[in-house]
Amino acid sequence: MISQAEYSKEKKVGEGTYAVVYVGTKQSSNRKVAIKEIKTSGFKDGLDMSAIREVKYLQEMQHVNVIELIDVYMAQNNLNLVLEFLPADLEMIVKDTTILFTQADIKSWLLMTLRGVHHCHRNFILHRDLKPNNLLLAPDGQLKLADFGLARNMGSPQDFLTSNVVTRWYRAPELLFGARHYTGAIDMWSVGVIFAELMLRIPYLPGKDDIDQIDVTFRALGTPTDKDWPEISTFGTYNKIQFYPPPSREELRRRFIAATENALDLMSGMLIMNPHKRWDPIKCLTSQYFVELPEPTAPADLPQLNKK
């Protein structure tokens, strides 16, 4: 069993509700690592659910596009997750106006995101909090899905799930309607919104609150009808919402100026209202968008954060 002596904590880099994150070093290999120290005091129900989920799911996934859990250890009754050190995230890149990026760069990030999501889904794991901030970037340019604190197993059909998941702007319509049964399609919606955000370089569906999110979503993409989504009238809140027509292809072209037809097809596929029809990772990964030029940028050649 690896002891705490193997890892040194050097600098506090972040603090969340249930954890403090440090940058540290793995002594035996001199590898730079991030150490997430799970707070244990003040939780009357014992170890926090988010910590349990993070450990549970990361232990099962070894994939280049999922953050690596290097080790776990106990010290002074604290739980420490040793993760690979990833200095940047996609949100920082999108927000940094000094960084220019190309369609090939976007394709590369999207490809890596989809590969990571595919790996989660084929292991029957839902991420449930995909957003640019949780897509971390390694020094070699690889993108990694991180923060599995909301993840869970794909439910059996009879399981009731909570719809209060995913950061608001990236929340799929079935979640906005409070669905208690959902699938990997909720993650795909998030990826679709992230794809749009990469092209626009501003958040695509920035709702101010949960009610506004419904309005913003349907204003941009059209209010679904029971013709394309028969179950929709079973959601209690459906009848109360404003009706917007879906955007024409021409409107989408104007909004996403640089996008090719294949790019628009892919984005629209991930943003189909009906979760049963929404594209899954395999359909996305095998779409024409990834076949046509330009080729995705090699990870090592992707834009990096400017070092201050």
Add this chain to the structure above:
Amino acid sequence: MSSSPKPSNDADAKVKAKEQASLRVTDDDLYRHSSQYRVWSFTPEQLTQKRAEINARATAKIEQGLRAFRETHPDLTSEELAAIDEKAVPVSTDEELLLVSYFARMILSFAGKMNLPTEVAATAVSFFRKFYLSNSVSEISPKEVFHTALFFSCKSENYFIGVESFAKKAKTNPNAVLKHEFKLLESLSFTLMNHHPYKALHGFFLDIQSVLAGKVDMNYMGQVYTDCKKIITDALLTDAVYFYSPPQITLAALLIADEALTMRYLQLKFMITEESPTENAQGEKQEPKEGTSIPVPGQKLLEVIKECKAIISNKVAPPKEEAVKVTAKIHYSQNPLTVLDRLKRQRESNSTATTPGQTPVPEENQAKRQKSDGTTD
């Protein structure tokens, strides 16, 4: 999990090349990456050794304690020494296993009483049994861990219950539930994912209906499903979970529930022919049916399933009296003084028929009653 290149002969290399040519990641590949396979799959020898080591560690400690006790009590009578030699004995590996199994079954009945989902109960049993693959029952009492295992399983399986209401339902207190939570997590090597055979059962249940479409009665299939679920739950208390994958256990359960149906399904699905029928007493072999071939992989599968069936056919359900005896043994071996107290009380009760004196351990009481009047409660 290690994918380090190993020297291989030509045949192996050919198979490898073929595998690499088809780049599809199969369900088997994914399973081999799971912690259940990487960390919690053992050969019977490995498992036996693991348990023996834990028992040896605990035994050494207890014997040390007994030696120290004798040294600090030089004035013990020969009768007292004899009583200690007889009563204060460390538990054996088999006795440890018995106690773990007893409490594992208790978890199932507790989960049933609390109306917890099947998967929560199954994971709790898994957690609990794994805990005693790195701890001895004489180091941490199963009584202190089984609530913890159940509570932690609720959290891990997304069936959250607050510790206070859990403790209330389980008739214990929150501190007792949480006391060993970290120790449990550590003993689990921080791996919490459990793939139980129930999911595989659902899959086979659907597949049998499609492979044997029109040949099976739906009501009857429902009965098979219910029976299998029970067999699987019993199988979770056996070591089959460390030797076989969930679908293998499920097929073994199906074989127990209805051998004819399962064989018919396997024959159609994997082209298996029943070359060696179920253990013919005379050792006579029936001739394979004409025109049927025996493809090797299918036959191998059948062999594996039958091995697994042999293991899960032995229901693990130790009687309470046995568990009580082991618990008492642990208590005496760790507290030799209580052996002397017991001796004293026995002498007294021999002269005056009184009720047993107060002791802090209820099991000990039961053990005593059982011993003195030959009944159990």
